[in-house]
Amino acid sequence: MNDIHPLIQHTPTDAGNDSIPALRVLSEITTSLSSDSNVEQLLGRFLATMIRLAGAQAGAVRVITDDRTHLRLIGSVGLPPELVEHESMVSVDCGVCGKAAREVTVSSWNNVAYCKRQANDAYFSDTCNTVVAVPLMHKNQVMGVYNLFLEEGHVVPEDVRLLFRSISEHLGIALENARLTRENMRISLMNERQMLANQIHDSLAQTLAYAKMRLTVLSDAMRHEDYPKANRYLGDVEEAVDLAYADLRDLITQYRDRINPRGLVPAIQELAKSFRKKANADVDFLNLVQEVNLTPDEEIQVFHIIQESLYNIAKHARARHVVITFDLENGQYIVNVADDGVGVQKKNDESSTMGKSFGLTIMRERAAKLEGTLIVESRPAGGTVIRLVFPQRKSEHTA
Structure with missing residues (x-):
């Protein structure tokens, strides 16, 4: 039994026996964009659909890394476990994936010798003779790639290629939205930390700085045996410590009472x-x-x-x-x-x-x-x- 990695289990069938109307596919994707919170699971779920549409025997879906230098494998169907492990991370310029990324279009690769050398796996040429790459795009920028692995002599029809382009644009939007969500979360976290730092500086830090100055003059008064001044400075230090404790409690309370979204x-x-x-x-x-x-x-x-x-x-x-x-x-x-x-x-x-x-x-x-x-x-x-x-x-x- 072929290994399924890691999201879905599906046995591909011939496209002629399992046709999926284009409108239904696009409608399902559009609905999923508004209901699925995990974009990687969304991409993995539609991998089986892509395989059926192309009449492929196996497939994989990859997303581009934040530094845009590699493609990370997030789901596969019908590929040998050894190949899945080896292909977990590939260069964004590699083979047919790189061609699809550069040309921002659905690309076919009939010469699988290059893939065989890169993966060092007999799956290419023995089982698969054609690799198709469908880029997931947003504003002409590649966000990920679907790979479809076909037997010799099998060609993806032109109308299916056009459908793939529509699918890729829809799913590319999902990937871009996920990226923007991560960026917004990072910015919110940085702003929250900066706000907390400002609060600590404006209240607790100033109080402790005052206490430290009073400790210095207290030490000087004790050294000169000026006990009336020492008692006064000691009272100031005690007041500052009490205030610092109150400031800390206020800060804790304020950050429990966050602003209503x-x-x-x-x-x-x-x-x-x-x-x-x-x-x-x-x-x-x-x-x-x-x-x-x-x-x-x-x-x-x-x-x-x-x-x-x-x-x-x-x-x-x-x-x-x-x-x-x-x-x-x-x-x-x-x-x-x-x-x-x-x-x-x-x-x-x-x-x-x-x-x-x-x-x-x-x-x-x-x-x-x-x-x-x-x-x-x-x-x-x-x-x-x-x-x-x-x-x-x-x-x-x-x-």
Whole structure:
């Protein structure tokens, strides 16, 4: 029994006895493009169809590597196990595959002596006398290749070759979409890591740097036996360590509460609901913008500014009611987070509260990334309002 590698099992039959209408094949491929998440399994499944259409005795499907230098075998039917193992990776310029890649067309190779030398296998010439390569294309760029192995004297009809071209374009789109998905995942992962690094630098790293400076002056005071200064510096170090621990807990919480994939407005709604439970305070969210159209990075910056505002309210304000508003006026987005708490503290008190100071610094840096401003002020009726104002993007405003 021939080895099947590694996805499907099929015994090829003569094309005349097992004809497949072209429209049905294309319809099945189109349906599979929207329902199959694993593109390699999709290609392997249609390998049997390609074999039946060509009246071939065996076949293989390969995809191009990311560096576009080799073709990697992902599925085969009817090939000897030794040949499958040897052909697991071949050069993109090799033989009929290279010809199909260069000419971006269905290619036939009747002289299998070259394939026999490359594979060092008697399968070529003893069993197979013709190799057909069907390139999987996207915008005239080869994404993979179907290989069909035929007996001597068997020719692929012209109408089947035309069908192969349509099939290859459809499956080429699937390969390109899979490549773009991998790229997007890499970019998302890099952005997530960069965001985490920025968060650590803006909060935890600054707190630890402050503690390190205080340890230096503490050591100097101890060396000179200046115990009043030493006690004061020791208190600063203890406060910094407590704040670093709180910063770490906040970072963990923030990265558990990721932004909703549906967009900024649902994310703020979930954040408000979560804050109600944690802070035991009423939170209202009023969205006055009919259509919020921000880039993903802008959404993340706005979300974290609101999130940090709510954390500061929970830590320092002792508020019972919080209102979040989101508005758009004269080409400027306006985000307000207002509370009925104790209000803005005196400058001396605020400077001594390291956590609040660092939190405001981080929020102002995020506002700067939005090319906006952050204002913190007291409300006439009591409490504090944090206001973020940043411009609507020009392209969006023009549209």
